[in-house]
Amino acid sequence: MPGSPRSRTALAGLAVALQRLGVILSVLWAAATIAFVAIKAIPGDPVAILTGGENIVDAAERAALVARYGLDQPLAVQYARYVAHALAGDFGQSYQYRLPVITVIAEAAGPTLQLAGAAMVLALGLGLASALVSAGRRGWLRGVLSGLELAVLSTPVYWFGLLLLVLFSFTLGWFPIIGGEGIPALVLPAVALSLPLAALLAQVLRDGLEEALAQPFALTIRMRGVGEAALRLRHALRHAALAASTLAGTLFAGVLGGSILTETVFGRSGIGQITIQAIRTRDMPLLLGLMMLSALASVLINLSLDTLYRRIDPRLRRTAP
Amino acid sequence: MTNLRDDASPPAPGRPLRRPAILGRLGMLAAAAVCLLGAAARDCRADGPVPGGTLTVGLASDTAIIDPSITGSSITALITRHVVDSLVGQAEDKSFTPWLAERWEVNADNTVYTFHLRRGVTFSDGTRLDAEAVTFNINRILDPKTTSSYAKSLLGPLDTVTAPDPDTVVFRYTQPFVPLLQGLSLPYLGIQSPTYLRDARSTTNTVVGSGPFILERYVKGSGSHLVRRKDYAWGPGFAAHTGPAYLDAIAFRYLPEAAVRLGALTSGQIQAIDEVPPANFRAVQADPRLRVVTRENPGVNWSLFLNTSRGPFADIRVRQAFQSAIDIPALVKVAFFGSLKPADNILGPATLHYDPAVARSWGFDPQRAARLLDEAGWTRTGPEGIRTKAGARLAIRLVYDTAFWGADNLTLVQAVQYAVKKAGFDLQLDPVDAGGFTARTAANDYDSASIYYVRPEPDILRTVFHSAYIPPNGANFSRVTALDAALTQAVGAPDAVRGGLYRQIQAEIIGSAYAVPLYVPAFQLGASKRLNGISWTANAKPSFYDAWLAP
Numbered sequence: 001m002p003g004s005p006r007s008r009t010a011l012a013g014l015a016v017a018l019q020r021l022g023v024i025l026s027v028l029w030a031a032a033t034i035a036f037v038a039i040k041a042i043p044g045d046p047v048a049i050l051t052g053g054e055n056i057v058d059a060a061e062r063a064a065l066v067a068r069y070g071l072d073q074p075l076a077v078q079y080a081r082y083v084a085h086a087l088a089g090d091f092g093q094s095y096q097y098r099l100p101v102i103t104v105i106a107e108a109a110g111p112t113l114q115l116a117g118a119a120m121v122l123a124l125g126l127g128l129a130s131a132l133v134s135a136g137r138r139g140w141l142r143g144v145l146s147g148l149e150l151a152v153l154s155t156p157v158y159w160f161g162l163l164l165l166v167l168f169s170f171t172l173g174w175f176p177i178i179g180g181e182g183i184p185a186l187v188l189p190a191v192a193l194s195l196p197l198a199a200l201l202a203q204v205l206r207d208g209l210e211e212a213l214a215q216p217f218a219l220t221i222r223m224r225g226v227g228e229a230a231l232r233l234r235h236a237l238r239h240a241a242l243a244a245s246t247l248a249g250t251l252f253a254g255v256l257g258g259s260i261l262t263e264t265v266f267g268r269s270g271i272g273q274i275t276i277q278a279i280r281t282r283d284m285p286l287l288l289g290l291m292m293l294s295a296l297a298s299v300l301i302n303l304s305l306d307t308l309y310r311r312i313d314p315r316l317r318r319t320a321p
Numbered sequence: 322m323t324n325l326r327d328d329a330s331p332p333a334p335g336r337p338l339r340r341p342a343i344l345g346r347l348g349m350l351a352a353a354a355v356c357l358l359g360a361a362a363r364d365c366r367a368d369g370p371v372p373g374g375t376l377t378v379g380l381a382s383d384t385a386i387i388d389p390s391i392t393g394s395s396i397t398a399l400i401t402r403h404v405v406d407s408l409v410g411q412a413e414d415k416s417f418t419p420w421l422a423e424r425w426e427v428n429a430d431n432t433v434y435t436f437h438l439r440r441g442v443t444f445s446d447g448t449r450l451d452a453e454a455v456t457f458n459i460n461r462i463l464d465p466k467t468t469s470s471y472a473k474s475l476l477g478p479l480d481t482v483t484a485p486d487p488d489t490v491v492f493r494y495t496q497p498f499v500p501l502l503q504g505l506s507l508p509y510l511g512i513q514s515p516t517y518l519r520d521a522r523s524t525t526n527t528v529v530g531s532g533p534f535i536l537e538r539y540v541k542g543s544g545s546h547l548v549r550r551k552d553y554a555w556g557p558g559f560a561a562h563t564g565p566a567y568l569d570a571i572a573f574r575y576l577p578e579a580a581v582r583l584g585a586l587t588s589g590q591i592q593a594i595d596e597v598p599p600a601n602f603r604a605v606q607a608d609p610r611l612r613v614v615t616r617e618n619p620g621v622n623w624s625l626f627l628n629t630s631r632g633p634f635a636d637i638r639v640r641q642a643f644q645s646a647i648d649i650p651a652l653v654k655v656a657f658f659g660s661l662k663p664a665d666n667i668l669g670p671a672t673l674h675y676d677p678a679v680a681r682s683w684g685f686d687p688q689r690a691a692r693l694l695d696e697a698g699w700t701r702t703g704p705e706g707i708r709t710k711a712g713a714r715l716a717i718r719l720v721y722d723t724a725f726w727g728a729d730n731l732t733l734v735q736a737v738q739y740a741v742k743k744a745g746f747d748l749q750l751d752p753v754d755a756g757g758f759t760a761r762t763a764a765n766d767y768d769s770a771s772i773y774y775v776r777p778e779p780d781i782l783r784t785v786f787h788s789a790y791i792p793p794n795g796a797n798f799s800r801v802t803a804l805d806a807a808l809t810q811a812v813g814a815p816d817a818v819r820g821g822l823y824r825q826i827q828a829e830i831i832g833s834a835y836a837v838p839l840y841v842p843a844f845q846l847g848a849s850k851r852l853n854g855i856s857w858t859a860n861a862k863p864s865f866y867d868a869w870l871a872p
């Protein structure tokens with residue numbers, strides 16, 4: 001805002017920041033409450049789950065465990081205590097891992113972020129390339145690409161993972177499954193995870209591009225003698241990007257939570273693995289922590305999308321406060 | 322670390338050799354050198370153990386906690402068997418051998434156990450093993466703050482554990498307790514470094530023992546990496562050798578997908594897997610580079626437990642009819658493609674005091690089933706052939722935890738469902754999650770449930786049939802109270818008396834149809850033929866201390 005005093009800009013900025021913080025906190029609180037109610041409503045004795053199927057517990061140990069995890073308190077007290085601790089970033093101790101929930105999640109977050117990040121970058125690259133080369137063209141390339149996309153979209157990620165493993169690991173031996181950490185171990189899972197995302201992004205981007213290329217402004221630009229590539233990259237892409245970035249944001253949030261299948265097929269550690277274990281063993285503190293994490297992730301992604309929209313579309317910059 | 326790199330590099334197709342040949346040569350030279358120095362004769366054969374290499378094992382399950390003293394996980398037991406040593410070892414023939422204890426004495430009424438420790442043993446952090454280290458471990462397990470449940474249960478009603486001198490540990494009981502040696506031989510009661518235990522803020526991710534391997538890292542959802550301890554100079558009495566292990570490292574890799582485990586094995590990327598899928602059992606055996614090594618689990622067989630406290634199964638005749646209605650060998654053969662043995666008794670044949678006479682006392686007998694149901698007043702009516710009594714259908718609700726049952730168990734039970742329907746039972750499968758299972762069993766809202774336990778010591782029957790363990794306190798899903806006296810007496814009785822008591826208990830369980838044992842669970846290790854020297858612990862887990870990889 002040229003011309004306005006700096007202090008007013010800062011104040012407005014602060015108001016926006018506070019408002020957003022308020023949004024984040026209320027979403028998190030709502031997520032925590034819903035998760036708490038849901039978990040308490042499901043039947044089952046947490047102590048039995050806590051000690052696991054293969055363990056043997058007598059009455060005294062049972063009492064000790066119940067007291068240790070505060071399960072003997074009234075529900076209201078458990079809820080109040082849980083929310084108070086959660087606000088301070090303390091989600092308690094995981095039942096099955098017997099470690100602070102934050103520690104368990106932090107350990108698992110690294111590999112998942114790597115996988116999700118790599119898959120997202122790959123998906124964006126592939127999707128962009130496919131859409132840019134094929135939008136608005138009638139030839140065989142468009143048919144082949146969109147046919148492939150449809151096939152990929154209708155294939156489960158799980159099956160993809162297996163297929164890639166059989167081909168590139170078990171048969172060709174290029175990417176050993178026992179590689180452990182590092183880039184080589186990331187290639188196959190990231191490809192498996194990215195293909196359906198790339199297909200979806202490509203379809204949305206292509207639609208957007210084709211719509212933009214049919215607009216009168218495209219004709220004007222062509223008349224100015226601008227080349228086809230420049231038209232697509234510099235002008236049409238900006239129009240198509242709005243819808244695609246919304247989709248990408250949603251997909252990224254989904255990938256963070258939806259890496260379960262990929263992680264299972266490839267035997268990778270990560271959020272997906274601990275989520276599946278937490279659900280299976282009804283590890284309540286960990287489940288609550290994971291739900292808070294996914295709520296936080298989607299809020300953060302949406303907030304950064306808002307910022308991104310303004311960069312993509314100048315019209316939003318003018319109307320927004 | 323260099324060996325990790327070797328693993329990461331892709332193997333040449335069709336060439337199973339994964340270590341640089343030069344290393345293999347060096348290994349042979351080393352073996353020859355050992356031979357020249359006058360070691361055991363078996364090391365001198367040309368085809369003897371070759372040191373070096375990394376063994377990678379694909380596992381179907383993960384474990385949440387790697388400290389064996391605070392979990393009952395069998396995966397933790399399998400992994401940490403290589404990291405912690407035990408006071409005594411148990412050979413496959415169930416005899417006890419020296420390990421950290423050179424020798425021991427047990428008093429006449431099985432209440433005082435005195436162990437004399439081997440000297441010169443150190444933990445991998447340099448701490449010396451002495452009697453204080455042992456008492457520290459045991460007292461830690463007894464401390465309620467440790468929340469040890471399985472390891473603690475193995476100690477039974479232990480009164481005190483003391484260290485009269487640095488080489489002697491004494492366990493005292495107020496009532497006779499026989500299963501102590503067997504419990505002590507398991508990794509759950511393995512001895513960890515007291516220095517490490519005192520300083521560790523949490524032990525869930527690490528373990529420091531005196532074993533032949535050191536746990537280098539454990540990653541949840543990924544696996545564990547173990548490296549050889551070069552100065553290991555002792556070992557269990559049942560092992561084929563003493564001193565350091567042959568393998569440089571063991572990588573336990575969590576690969577939950579059966580197809581992936583199998584693919585990794587057949588492509589030579591890994592050398593062993595657990596839980597060979599029954600459908601692929603024959604294919605693996607037929608592969609010239611692979612084999613399946615099977616060890617039947619000792620302990621309580623995979624069984625359907627019949628709730629004797631309520632519903633149709635409160636009547637012994639209905640339970641016996643259910644038991645007689647199932648052709649167990651035929652169904653098990655179909656469900657598991659012949660890869661597992663049908664059960665013929667509540668205990669597996671590898672369990673101490675397993676009674677073959679009980680095994681011969683029962684079986685498939687549809688006429689008997691029909692007669693017993695008639696006698697019990699369940700007379701056949703209805704178009705589906707389900708029997709009724711006073712308007713009630715003969716419906717049996719089998720509650721099971723979907724996470725606990727694999728697809729094969731479901732296939733088997735569906736076959737049972739079909740079989741008992743011919744006798745007039747409506748067996749209803751009732752899938753629930755872990756929480757639902759504990760809630761239903763605790764509320765006595767079921768007619769049948771299943772479980773199995775792995776342990777060579779018949780005292781495991783107490784966990785399944787003593788009234789103290791009726792849900793929610795344990796796994797007495799049959800809700801039997803009649804065996805308390807015999808089970809309690811058998812815990813501390815002299816061996817000759819114990820045998821008789823356990824025979825009587827097994828006969829009662831089968832005769833009164835408290836349970837229908839279906840199959841003998843087994844550890845099925847699919848392995849490359851390059852992997853030699855696998856040994857087995859008494860609880861049917863492979864040990865790779867003696868193992869080596871042929872170049």
